[in-house]
Amino acid sequence: xxxxxxxxxxxxxRLAHIEMSAEELDRMAGELAVxxxxxxxVSEAAGDDVPATSHPIPLSNVFREDVVGHTFTAEQALxxxxxxxxxxxxxxxxxxxx
Amino acid sequence: xxxxxxxxxxxAMEKYDPVLGFEVHVELNxxxxxxxxxxNVFGDEPNTNVNEVDLGMPGVLPVxxxxxxxxxxxIGLALNCKIAESCRFARKNYFYxxxxxxxxxxxxxxxxxxxxxxxxxxxxxxxxxxxIERAHMEEDAGKLTHLGGSAGRIQGADYSLVDYNRAGVPxxxxxxxxxxxxxxxxxxLAKAYxxxxxxxxxxxxxxxxxxxxxxVRCDANVSLRPHGRERFGIRSETKNVxxxxxxxxxxxYEIQRHAAVLDSGEPVIQETRHWHEDxxxxxxxxxxxxxxxxxxxxxxxxxxxxxxxxxVEELRATLPEPPAAxxxxxxxxWGYSDLEFRDVVNAGxxxxxxxxxxxxxxASVARKWWMGEIVGRAKNADVDPGQLGxxxxxxxELNKMVEDGKINNKMASxxxxxxxxxxxxxxxxxxxxxxxxxxxxxxxxEAIDAALAxxxxxxxxxxxxxxxxxxxxxxxxxxxxxxxxxxxxVKELILExxxxxx
Numbered sequence: 001x002x003x004x005x006x007x008x009x010x011x012x013x014r015l016a017h018i019e020m021s022a023e024e025l026d027r028m029a030g031e032l033a034v035x036x037x038x039x040x041x042v043s044e045a046a047g048d049d050v051p052a053t054s055h056p057i058p059l060s061n062v063f064r065e066d067v068v069g070h071t072f073t074a075e076q077a078l079x080x081x082x083x084x085x086x087x088x089x090x091x092x093x094x095x096x097x098x
Numbered sequence: 099x100x101x102x103x104x105x106x107x108x109x110a111m112e113k114y115d116p117v118l119g120f121e122v123h124v125e126l127n128x129x130x131x132x133x134x135x136x137x138n139v140f141g142d143e144p145n146t147n148v149n150e151v152d153l154g155m156p157g158v159l160p161v162x163x164x165x166x167x168x169x170x171x172x173i174g175l176a177l178n179c180k181i182a183e184s185c186r187f188a189r190k191n192y193f194y195x196x197x198x199x200x201x202x203x204x205x206x207x208x209x210x211x212x213x214x215x216x217x218x219x220x221x222x223x224x225x226x227x228x229x230i231e232r233a234h235m236e237e238d239a240g241k242l243t244h245l246g247g248s249a250g251r252i253q254g255a256d257y258s259l260v261d262y263n264r265a266g267v268p269x270x271x272x273x274x275x276x277x278x279x280x281x282x283x284x285x286x287l288a289k290a291y292x293x294x295x296x297x298x299x300x301x302x303x304x305x306x307x308x309x310x311x312x313x314v315r316c317d318a319n320v321s322l323r324p325h326g327r328e329r330f331g332i333r334s335e336t337k338n339v340x341x342x343x344x345x346x347x348x349x350x351y352e353i354q355r356h357a358a359v360l361d362s363g364e365p366v367i368q369e370t371r372h373w374h375e376d377x378x379x380x381x382x383x384x385x386x387x388x389x390x391x392x393x394x395x396x397x398x399x400x401x402x403x404x405x406x407x408x409x410v411e412e413l414r415a416t417l418p419e420p421p422a423a424x425x426x427x428x429x430x431x432w433g434y435s436d437l438e439f440r441d442v443v444n445a446g447x448x449x450x451x452x453x454x455x456x457x458x459x460x461a462s463v464a465r466k467w468w469m470g471e472i473v474g475r476a477k478n479a480d481v482d483p484g485q486l487g488x489x490x491x492x493x494x495e496l497n498k499m500v501e502d503g504k505i506n507n508k509m510a511s512x513x514x515x516x517x518x519x520x521x522x523x524x525x526x527x528x529x530x531x532x533x534x535x536x537x538x539x540x541x542x543x544e545a546i547d548a549a550l551a552x553x554x555x556x557x558x559x560x561x562x563x564x565x566x567x568x569x570x571x572x573x574x575x576x577x578x579x580x581x582x583x584x585x586x587x588v589k590e591l592i593l594e595x596x597x598x599x600x
Contacts, residue, residue, distance in 0.1 A: 015391055017193050055396070060184070060404040066128050066165035069135025070149055077145040077153060077262070087144045088259035091195040093244065 004032045102379070103358040107282075107350055110322070110357035116284045117330050118277040118349065119319035122292060124270045124299050125238060126169045127306045127313075131266035132237045133160030133203060133400075138268070140311055144261035152266045154199035159399050166268035167210070167403060169304035170235045171413050173270050174211025176298050176420065177230045184404045185210045187235070187397040195260050196239035204271075206394040209234035210403065216298075218290045219422060220283060223436070228291050229275040238267035276330065284320075284353065289346035292316050296342075297421045309340055316345050320352040322360060331356070332366040336380050339373045348373045351380060428452060432461035445473045447483045450490075457490035459497060467493045471514060492517055495524045503584050509533045535584040539591065542575065542583060546592055549574035561596050568592060 006029040013020045020028065074087040083090040105113075128138050134151035150158045174181050188206035214230035241264050246256025272295060280287045296314045300307035307313050321333035334356070339348045352371065359366050370383035419427070428448065429439040432455070442448055447468040454464040468483065476483040496510045505513065505528060516527035528534065549571045550557045559567040568589060575588045593599070 011391075012393075015191075015393065055186075055398070055401055057401060059401040062161065062401050063164035063167065064130075064135065064161040066130050066163050067135065068130050068137045071136050071146060072148055072150075072153075074143060074145040077148050085259055088243070088261050089145070089195070091242075091258050091260055093246070093255040093257050094194065 004036055005029055102355050103362070104351070104354035105357040105361060107354055110353050111282045113324065114322035114331075114353075114357055114360065115278075115325050115327075116280060116349075116353050117321045117323065117333075118274075118280060118284055118288060119333070120272075120274045120277075120288070120291060121317040121319075122272045122295050123238075123315045123317075124173065124272065124295070124305050124307075125313045126166050126268040126270065126304055128163055128165050128169065128268055130163055132163055132166050132235070132268040134266055136266065139263075140306075142263055144259075144263060147263040148265070152198075152262055154197070160203060160397075162400060162403070163268060166235065168413055169268070169302070170210050170233065170270050171405060171410060172302050172304055172417060173272070173299060174214065174233050175410070175414050175417060176302055177211065177214040177216055177233060177272065177295075179211035179214030179230055179233060181405050181410045182208060182210055182212065183407075184208070184402050186402045187400045188394045189397050190236075190392045190394055192392055194239075195258065196242055197265065198240070198262065202237060202239065203397055203400070204236035204394075205234035210405070216291070216294055217422065218287060218294050220286055220290055221440075224283075226280065226283070226287055226290075228277055228287075231273045231275045233270055233272045236269045236271055238264050238269050240265040285346045285350040288318060288349040289342050292345045293342050294422075301418055301421050303418075309342065312340065315340055318345060318348055318352070320349055320356060321366070322353065322356045331360070332368050334366065334369055334371050334380075336371040336373050337383065341375075344373060344375055347378050348380065351378060355380070432465075434461070434465065438465065441469065445469060445483065447473060450484050450488075454490040454493050458494045459490070463497050464493065467497070471511060475514075475518065486518065488514070488518070492524060499524065499528065503535055503587070504528070505533055506535055506581070506584065508581060509535075533582075535582055539587075541579070542588060542591055543595075545575045545578040545583070546571070546588065546595060548578065550592075550595070557596065560592070560598060563598070565598070 006025050009025050009029045009032060010020070013025070078084045078087065078089065081089050126138075130136060131138050131152065134149055136149045136152055137147045139147055151160055171181055185205060185208040187203050189201040190204045190206070191201045193200055209232040211233040212231065214233070216228050216230060218226045218228055220226060240260050240262040242258045242260055244255035244258050274291075277287070292314070296307050296309065299305040299314070305313050309315075316339045318336045318339055319333045320336070321331040323329065323331045334352055336348045336352060339345050356366050367382075371380035372383050373380050425439075425443065425448070429436075432439075432451075434442065442451060442465065445468070450472075451461075451464045451468050454468065455461055459467070472486060472488050473483050476486045479486065492514070496513060499505045499513075500507060500510050509528075512531070513524050513527045513533065516522070516531065517524060521527050521530065552574065553570060556567050556570050560571070571592050572585055572588050575592075576583055576585065
């Protein structure tokens, strides 16, 4: 992986909706570069005989039967919501549709 | 709202070659959600079909619904796909209130099904192969209602209300490869493709497949290139085109709009378009930007899905006959012409005719009743023919009465009205209404004598061998008996009376 520069950090911060100051961007670019280097050393240790893995636990097919379990009431569901109306979560208008 | 310039469809086709692509989302009809045991039910009170997993509360773990995986594999098989030996889920990260987790659990680099195809039959019988890139599992998002400002529109809304009942409902997203070579059939192909996918998932029993409820949703990609050029043009993606008719119209409109943009020398903007059914146009949504950087990464809370070949073959063995193959078989069995069969399919009575034949009617009798009698009544009542409530046994009984000479076709139609009005069984209605073909020869002979006496010249013609003249006498008898005579028997008696051998 290429080194992480300040622009990359600013880009990620914007995507993650995290506001960062100029100083924070500078500092984080340096810290992330060190972390990426540390992770890179893993690929040096792993030879061609080690397959890529996305999961540390050697399990597959952990399934649930298709049987209805518990639900919340609307009141419970909304109990932690900052705002609600008509049994629904009330959120600010967001123009950018995902 | 500004209106985009368009070329006529014909002119657009003269100058450009369309390339299509579809993403069809199918909601599965499992009892529960993809990763939680909350019920998967449409139309309930808001935020009652949710639990801590659907609301993305801290520390919760998703657990995969086995039935949803099996349904996904069945869809993959029905689309002639390969089923991945092993696949995994990924997080698609974005910020929008339709997902409380700030990511959608989906599949990215390892879909459960890939490399398939679907042969689509167009209205004139042309078969067009659509290649399937992949079919992957994911979860649906919550439903937002935009309020305040100009009501219902996202632009100018003051706030939105969110219902998470739909959040986590199992989805299979079916993605085609670029579809080239459709030419001017592109809009028709678009509609036929979505119709075929809908029919397949309905036939598999894995989805309710109601487009009006969003069970099947289509995003249509369109691009144009000059004829003869290999490189694709820049595409637009029209979102959530939610009826078969709208799919056809949206593709046609986008072709016309792209053509006008290209003609003006401007590049097409790669963007999302919103379809408006009322004006049959699209408007610009959001330009693709780095907001589309979803930073997918493997979902750490779910382990891989391994589909053993035994499991896949077990599921393959449960697949019903594909709809297209079934149609071919039924047409051959019934001996209908292409036109007759297409009319039956378009009228939506293929299943009903199959049931009627199974109940004992011949293929031609079943068709005569459904196409000749029932479809028209359903149209008047503004319901589907199958919903009119005509039982196959009723048709068989009515037909038997006609064949036995108890009633004629006109009376049978009247009896059917009685059945639909809830007056009882055909036999009861015949009894109650006093409907019966006059089969006692006495009254018939009297009427025949009278008719012959009234038209002596016609009688002479028949005696002379001009048998086609007999219609006038039969007509007279039918009139005298108020249509209750058996026309066949009347004919026999006239010939007997006049001593003519037919």
